[in-house]
Amino acid sequence: MHIETPCKLRRLLAVAGLALTALALPASAQQEGAERPPQPVTVVTLGAQDVTLTATLPGRVAASAVAEVRPQVSGIIIERLFQEGAEVSQGDPLYRLDAASYEAQKAAAEASLAQANATLRSAERESARQQELRERNVTSQQTFDDALAAHDVAKAAVKVAEANLLAAEIDLERATIRAPLSGVAGLSEATQGALVTAGQTKALTTIRQLDPVNVDVTQSAAELLRWRRSGQSAPDDAVVSLTLADGTTYEHTGRLAAAEPHVNEQTGVVVLRLEFPNTEQFLLPGMYVQVEMPQGKVSDAVLAPQEGVTRDRRGRPMAMVVTADNTVETRELTVQRDLGVNWVVTDGLAPGDRVIVEGLQKVSPGMTVAPQERQAEAPQERQAEAPQEREAEAPQERQAEAPQEQGAQAAQEQGAQAPQGQQAEDAPADTTETASE
Known part of the structure; x- marks a missing residue:
């Protein structure tokens, strides 16, 4: 019992030293870590x-003017006078109908007019003769009045005949169907020999004016209210750009032509009409496009x-x-x-x-x-410099980690030395105990 007590004390002291060393290591690591650079x-x-704030709105191209060609008189088509898909000018002949009946009506109207003129001349002579006889009191007042009335009737008949002749001439002229406006003619829906009637539902062809063209887009009423409340609005002369369905930008810019002063009750949107030049006729009606339109300017x-x-x-x-x-x-x-x-x-x-x-x-x-x-450099240059920055940071990280590695090595060395000291101290104790026994 007298010999075992110092041996146990030495063992406890060794264990306490190892514990103090382990507790000291984290504090040292924290101190080294606090010294790391920002x-x-x-x-x-x-x-x-x-x-300048812009809005991208979808829309479709529409012709600035569209006219559906329909006959105003009935007849059989004798000849088509235009090329399908070609440009036509206002007044150019498109179809020619069989005009024999209309020529006959014109001739009859001319004859009726000649007859009315002859009757008028006879009535004028009769009224003049009755006027002379009345002045001499040779004829009665009733006879004189009848002569004047006949003259007036003959004069009105001439006007009726002239109107009938004009109507016949108009019908004859309408037997040749002409273009109501300048543009591009579409496909013909009627062929030679077809019978057409005045005011029929089906159009013979459609003419579209493609320069300029319109693009109708819709914008929500809430967006318009937001801009008006903020005191911003798109100027009337704002430059509008157009993006085609394939993602390319149209080479010409457009302008805001009109805005519908009405909000659709079902959708809550307002229709805006934009106008674009189309000299090359690159834009066709029905094409899907996207319009980038300025919505206002924000200062600072x-x-x-x-x-x-x-x-x-x-x-x-x-x-x-x-x-x-x-x-x-x-x-x-x-x-x-x-x-x-x-x-x-x-x-x-x-x-x-x-x-x-x-x-x-x-x-x-x-x-x-x-x-x-950040400097204004190309993305490739910034990516190329990234490894250099990492290499520059690496020594700092290694320096910060070096004290921790040294502390760990010291702990291992102390841990390795402690058992040797214990063995050295324990050896005499064992010998003494053996001798005592």
Whole structure:
């Protein structure tokens, strides 16, 4: 019992030394970790500028004028006088009908007019003779009045005959069907020998005026109200661009021609009519297009890069901003709309704020960072510099990790030496115990 007590004390002291060494290692690692340099991040300094907000609206091309050609008189088509799909001018003949009956009606009207004129001349002579006899009191007043009435009737008959002749001439002229306006003629729906009637439902062909063309688009009434309340509106002379169905941009720009002063009760939209030149007739009626139309101008707008704006769990836009003392701060934003690769921010950011665009995953609010301003370089150049930055950061990380590795090695060495010391101390004790026995 007298010999075993010092041996146990030495063992306890060795175990306590190992525990103190293990407790000292984390504190040393934390001290070394606190000395690590601030996390580098890439920032963009925001500025204020005047921007023009645009809206992309779908629509379809429509001819500026459309005329469906129908016959105004009945007859059989003798000849088609135009080329399908070709341009025609107003007044050009399109179809020629059998006009024999209309020529006969004109001849009859001419004869009726000649007869009426002859009757009028006879009535004029008779009224003049009765006037002379009445002045000499040779004829009665009744006879004189009848002569004047006959003259008036003959005169009216001439006018009726003239009107009938004019109607016959019009019908004869309408036997040749002409283009009501200038444009491009469509396919013919009637062939030679077909019987057509005046005012029939089916059109013979359709003429469309393709220069200029119209594009009708719809915009919600809520959007219009939003712009009017903010004091902004699209100018009447705004330049409008057109994107075709294949994604290409039409080479000519258009203008806002008219706006329907009525909101559709079922859809709640307003129809806007845009006008585009079409000299080459590249745009055809019915084509699907997209129109980019200015909606107004915003003065001193703050544009934030989309890569620097994230959203929280509730979908609210957020941004990480580097303050003047290089600490990270979270801002909740109010975004109006997108503009290219940026967001138009109306609240939450101000000119001069530095928004983090690279390194968002490595920072948190309140953290001190080393901001680096993004330069206007090509994406390939920035990607090429990325490995160099990582190599520059690697020595710093290795330096920060070196004390931890040294502490771990020291702990291993102490742990290796401790058993040897215990063996050295335990050996005499065992000998003494054996001798005692």
